[in-house]
Amino acid sequence: MEKRTEEYIIDCSALSMRFGKITALDNVDLKIPYGENYGLLGPNGAGKTTLIRILCGLLKPTGGSASVMGRRQPDRRNNLSIGYMTQMDALYSDLTIRENVRFFASLYGQQGHEREKCIDDILDITRLSDRQNSIVSTISGGMRKRASMACVLVHRPKLLFLDEPTVGVDPQLRCELWKYFHYLNNEGVTLIVSTHVMDEAEHCNRLAFIRDGRKLIEGSPAELKEYTSCDNLEAAFMKFSEGGQ
Template identity: 55%
Template sequence: MGPIVEVENVSKRFGPITALVDVTLDVPSGVIYGLLGPSGSGKTTLIRLIAGALRASTGQVRVFGRRQPSRANAARIGYMTQSAALYPDLSLRENLTFFGTLYGLNDRRLRERVETIAAEVELADRLDSPLHTFSGGMRQRASLACALLHEPDLLILDEPTVGLDPVLRRAFWERFRRLAAAGRTLIVSSHVMDEADRCDHLAFLREGRLLATGSPSELRQITDQANLEDAFLALAAGAGSLLEGGVR
C-alpha cells in the first residue's frame, strides 16, 4: 500500500510570516507518525494542512490519494485540535451526537458509537454531564472520543497529551498503540522528546523546516546520539550540512 499522507514541497505563509518551508514527507499506513519540534516550528500548521483545514501556499498535500482539502476525505479523518473544539454547555452525549451528525453517521450507528466510545475513554458515567463540569483530563478524553467516534482510518492529534498526568498520558499512548495495531494511521504532534520514542516514524521540524525524518533508532544512529533530544539538537546544529547530505 502507498503512503496514506503525501506532503510534497509544501510551504505555508501567513502574510509576512512563513510557517512552513518546502516540507516533503510521506506517512505510511498503520503507523504512529510523530511530528516533533519546538513551539512555533510549524507542527500545528502542518497538521491543519493534512487535516484539510488550511490550504498550502505552494506544493500539495494528498491524503488517501486525494488532494487536500477534499470533502471525500473528511469522513475518514479524525482530528483532535490543540484547544478543545467542543461545546462546554452541551453534555458529552450532545457533543458526540453533534460531531456524529457532521460525520454522517445514521441514528442507529450513532447511538451505538456514542455508548461504545464513551466507555472506551472511561466517560460512560458522565455522558449526560455538561463539559464545563469536566476536569482537564476528562475534557481531553472527550476530545479524543469525538475524533474517534466515526472510526476514522487516519487520526490526526495535535499535542493530545499536553497537560495530562503521567498515568493518563501512558493510557493515551497505549490507546494510540492499539489503534495502530488495528490498522489505523496516527499523526501525533508533540514537543516532548520522551514521547518521540513511542512513535514508529518521526519528522523533526524547526523554524518551519524539516530537519530529518526516520524511525527513532535511525535518527539516533545517523546523529550518533543515545537519545532523541540530543539527536534533535545535533540535527538542528548541523541543519545546513546534514540536509545537503540528504538526510530524509
C-alpha cells in the first residue's frame, strides 16, 4: 500500500484562475483533511465548478497551486483515485445500464473478472441490479441519477467530487442519495460537494462560503450560523452572498 505522508487530501495555496478578463478564482487557500465531508457553498458563478475542475486536473490554474493527495495538479497519477459527478448525466442513451458502467470501468483500466465483480457490487449498492439490462433511454430520471453514480464509483475512488448532486431530484431520491454519500464517507471516501442548496450543505461537516472567486469563510454549519447570527444556513448564506459580511 502507498504510504501517505501528507495530512491533507487537498491543499491549495493562493490558487487563482482567470479566463481572459474574468477572475473565476482569486487567491484561494484551502486545506481539506482526508475523510472529510466538505461543502463548497456559493451563488451561481462563484467559482465552485472551476475549483473542482482544477482539483480534478481538468484545468490548469493561472496562479498558485493545488495539490491533491500530495501531488500538484494536474497529475495523471491522481486520476484513478478521483471520481467526479458533474451536474449533467454522462450516460449513453442507447446502451444498457450495465454496458454504461462497464464502459467507465474499462476507461479506468479495470478488466476481466475483477471488473465484472466491481460492476456487480456497484449495481447492487445503487439498487440497479434488477434493471441492469434496461436501455438507458427507457429508464426514469431517478434511475439515470443512480446509474450516473454507478459509473462514477465503479473504480472505487478515494476522493469524490459531487457537483450539485441532488438538484432536480425528488425528496425521496435526495434522501436516498445522501444516505449513500454518508455510507461512502463512513467507508473513508473524502467527499467534496458543490452546492447552493441549503439542504445539501447541512449534510456536510464543514463548509466554505465562496463568492466572486474568493473563499469568504469556512466552518461547520453550526459555526457559520453562529458567526452570522442567523438561525439557518439559508439566511447565513444570503448575508454572505449579498456582501453583508
